[in-house]
Amino acid sequence: MMDVCLFGVGLIGRVHAGNLARHPKVRLRYIVDPNREAAAKVAAATGAEIADTETVMNDPAVKMVFIASATRTHAELAMAAAAKGKAIFCEKPIDLDLKRTDECLAAVAKAGVPFQIGFNRRFDPSFRALKERLDGGEIGAVEQVIITSRDPEPETEEALAGGGGVFREMTIHDFDMARNMLGEEPVELFATGSSLVAPQYRKLGDYDTAMFILRTASGRQCHINNSVRTAYGYDQRIEVHGADGMLQAGNRLPTSVEMYGSNGISRDKPYYFFVERYAESYAAEIDHFISCVETGRSPAVTASDGRKAMILCEAALASARSGRFEPVKL
Amino acid sequence: MMDVCLFGVGLIGRVHAGNLARHPKVRLRYIVDPNREAAAKVAAATGAEIADTETVMNDPAVKMVFIASATRTHAELAMAAAAKGKAIFCEKPIDLDLKRTDECLAAVAKAGVPFQIGFNRRFDPSFRALKERLDGGEIGAVEQVIITSRDPEPETEEALAGGGGVFREMTIHDFDMARNMLGEEPVELFATGSSLVAPQYRKLGDYDTAMFILRTASGRQCHINNSVRTAYGYDQRIEVHGADGMLQAGNRLPTSVEMYGSNGISRDKPYYFFVERYAESYAAEIDHFISCVETGRSPAVTASDGRKAMILCEAALASARSGRFEPVKL
């Protein structure tokens, strides 16, 4: 049993808290969150102690930190943990600023501590199975990838104002999946964004509806479509076309019930949002990280993956303004 | 936290052990199993203590017992627990003998302890959702029910010799679902069995392939089909026809991946067997039972349900011999 600390008990933090509390190899020793009420609830449910950052960093029993706090605190916490030799699991993005991201990565590299970025979708059972079958050559060389990624509801204006914009907060996951599925790094990226759904996005100079095309050096192509609102829940699909066929991974439905009635045949909507849809992937990514720390293996999703996805976000912002393919160097 | 004991750490017992170890409201205090090696493994994994029946029964801190041991021990353990005022969760069947079943039920009733029979399928999310929609009137009055229930592989001759036959071990679950879905008690039952799959069944005078028709007093009908072997995993489906439509609950697949290739479009096989397919229902039935004990509510699946399903098994055995509708009094 290794002691661990969780920073941040917002929506994703609470998912991690539950998975850490259940995990047989670690003890959720501390939680840190400026919201005392939220922290108290999670502490009560998990048996963890509420602590401040200094206490955590100075406790040599704490071998791992899980950073799910506000984005602007990620880099600082990660660097502090690195300095103390603690293994780091960090939610994306590392930082909204690329230079600051690089400083953080340098500190982590210097400390030589394990670092995993929270691209949980890599651990979704369906996406992982698709990727393994791709790697197994089942459809030959990849030619095109199509990623559908649509949230069920827009963010509030407050939440948006504190964030990095829809590309850095939402599309970043899709950029990581694009890299993962293409099997080659993108070298060009085209983006276009619109304001069709929720005025708060336009107000902040952001987009609520967007499409992307990425292209690799050999000519492989990837399309992504995003929206911040569906009527039917979280829409998360990947389709990969190769020389010998196509692999699709679709949405998961809560039950297998189908109704045949006078209005047609109907089945459940997809799960509402990421907490439900990616429940298994959140547990699996934590499990992967803990297992890597325990065995000394390197995590499969690295700080560099986080950095590369952020570079694609920057290119997307530039392209949405320029209306042209922006070059990408990864 | 209430202390509980688990009797039996065979396949189903181990599923319960895992769910009990993870459950926040109970402590898996003891496990009892004549197989020392199996017991030791589960004890090590869960932190439970290996004990004998007497110790468990005499420990007043043990509020609940979970009986997943060999069928012939069910009634005796249940009666001993009842005598000590412990709540009882018992795997089906209570006993292969109806008279012995009745003695056990009488003892439980006299003791006034909570008793839940392990008809886990009642807690399967898809079957439960189907049932709730039925009860909500979504398809009007039920007219016909079709239950498909097929195991992936035959039992060994040894396992068969120690069991109660395929109707009492396998179909009993389907009989419970038939009662649950029909919304009226069956009054007649027709059964026919064949030996097409595995010679050990025929050798023991049993069937490996069977079909059933149940009928209620008002004329509602239910068909069940069983086989002890599929090529494609566990096949568990329910279809209910009512005045205003049909509700189906189908198999669950491990992933949502689909492959389009030169041989067609393919997706995953269903889960291999009950441990995987009914993982959620095993957890949910335990949770229901613990919550009932905690709150004083009566469990939704009772000893009487276990007894009635057993009566249907007896009628099925008689019908398979007589070739006619056998009357059933529930």
Add this chain to the structure above:
Amino acid sequence: MMDVCLFGVGLIGRVHAGNLARHPKVRLRYIVDPNREAAAKVAAATGAEIADTETVMNDPAVKMVFIASATRTHAELAMAAAAKGKAIFCEKPIDLDLKRTDECLAAVAKAGVPFQIGFNRRFDPSFRALKERLDGGEIGAVEQVIITSRDPEPETEEALAGGGGVFREMTIHDFDMARNMLGEEPVELFATGSSLVAPQYRKLGDYDTAMFILRTASGRQCHINNSVRTAYGYDQRIEVHGADGMLQAGNRLPTSVEMYGSNGISRDKPYYFFVERYAESYAAEIDHFISCVETGRSPAVTASDGRKAMILCEAALASARSGRFEPVKL
């Protein structure tokens, strides 16, 4: 171009009329129907001439007759056509009376004319593909067959009064498919019928809701379920379980459109009834018959198939009364 005559322009007759008018190898020369208005409409649409039976039978240019008139006229028309050496396509049943059926078959046999019974489902592309794959050994030896066959709406009391009852009019098709899929002749049949849907059935001593189990000598089993009313259109499905897997042929939907909305995911209902669902099979059975007559091959669906299905109907009627397996000799 061979001249042909169509007897009967009711619902099925009109389907045949359209297919005959479009067929490149025949000319729809005559139609015969006591309903002058209906006959006139079809004659106008197809260019056929309205005639009486005598004219048709005495016209040596008429090489084939298609009998889709009232059931009680089938045997007489078939025998008259046989006597004149004309090839006969006859809707099922040949006659409601088995003795009369045998007389008709004898006359046809004596005349040596081609005879095809209108079991159109044998020519449904999906059922035919399923059967071919069965015959190709794709799932090994057949063990169980499940046939779902449900009409969208009950017959009127008038229509029922003039017919042979639901087993002889509706289930007869399912009995033929059962024989076709089992690959062995049934030797026992169990039936149970209820009155849950429409009082006119009960009034006439008939059933509107029924279930069946057929069994072959080697122990293969077949279940059929019937209802005269669905809320969602015509429900026609076949499922065959064999040693190496399962083959299913399901309903066909008018379009591939799916709607994802706040109430779930919905798609089209199945086609409303046989005219739409079996459009291709009606065309294909006619085409098969014409091709057989042209080339001298024997039709794949014979008078004997019609007779055997009728024997199964008789056994079903007996079983629904006796409550037991009735023996069947085919």
Add this chain to the structure above:
Amino acid sequence: MMDVCLFGVGLIGRVHAGNLARHPKVRLRYIVDPNREAAAKVAAATGAEIADTETVMNDPAVKMVFIASATRTHAELAMAAAAKGKAIFCEKPIDLDLKRTDECLAAVAKAGVPFQIGFNRRFDPSFRALKERLDGGEIGAVEQVIITSRDPEPETEEALAGGGGVFREMTIHDFDMARNMLGEEPVELFATGSSLVAPQYRKLGDYDTAMFILRTASGRQCHINNSVRTAYGYDQRIEVHGADGMLQAGNRLPTSVEMYGSNGISRDKPYYFFVERYAESYAAEIDHFISCVETGRSPAVTASDGRKAMILCEAALASARSGRFEPVKL
């Protein structure tokens, strides 16, 4: 019965020939094709007469011409027919040259004859149902459209050399569907093409794999993906996202048969290519045109639709070279 002439009996021409021969309102009087052998076959099968263009144009009984000959002949034949007052059904594209297209359209407009362009997909039952449901407001205002359009096999080098390139021959249909589904005209278009599949495309400066993004003035977006080769048949799907939900129209499969075996669950591949997949739409577009000519209504798919799709092709060619959004004026 109106006399009609068919120009061209290549693959699509033969589809039209069959539909015209079966159509109750017209007589396929003439066919014109420089390939005498092909013409002879179709003439024999349909009863049409082989003729030269002059004869056809000078026969006042010929009320309609169907132009399915080589692309370079379209405009000349259309102008000749217009001059003679004949109604014109013309395969796309009208001409590869936009100026020539405009001359043709001017001639048709001046003559005032009905003109329909062969965008058959508008008449596909599933796409048409989707469009009607869009127009009925079922998912509210359109926000994004995703079109998947993939051919089963590349063209030969010979065929490519004589054609207008993959955008003008293949994507043109998708551009028409994009306009149809977006409900607003595109004002910008981005395209990128690769050579991943078949060297003959690269050799001719063309692409075998391409992606597109179209954008309307209000910010609606449409993605198209194309490939000239699949392993699994013709892939033709449309997905439309609106404020209140999503509508999808997927591929059609030849049968409803599903196989459950040890390798998973499999069903049929989609239809191989357009002749099979769009069989109903080819018949329906002809029927629509004939009905328009008969009743004096204007065809739903006009010369202007053909011209606008061609303008989108030109923009796509420019964008694939420039790497930027190209403006489009429709």
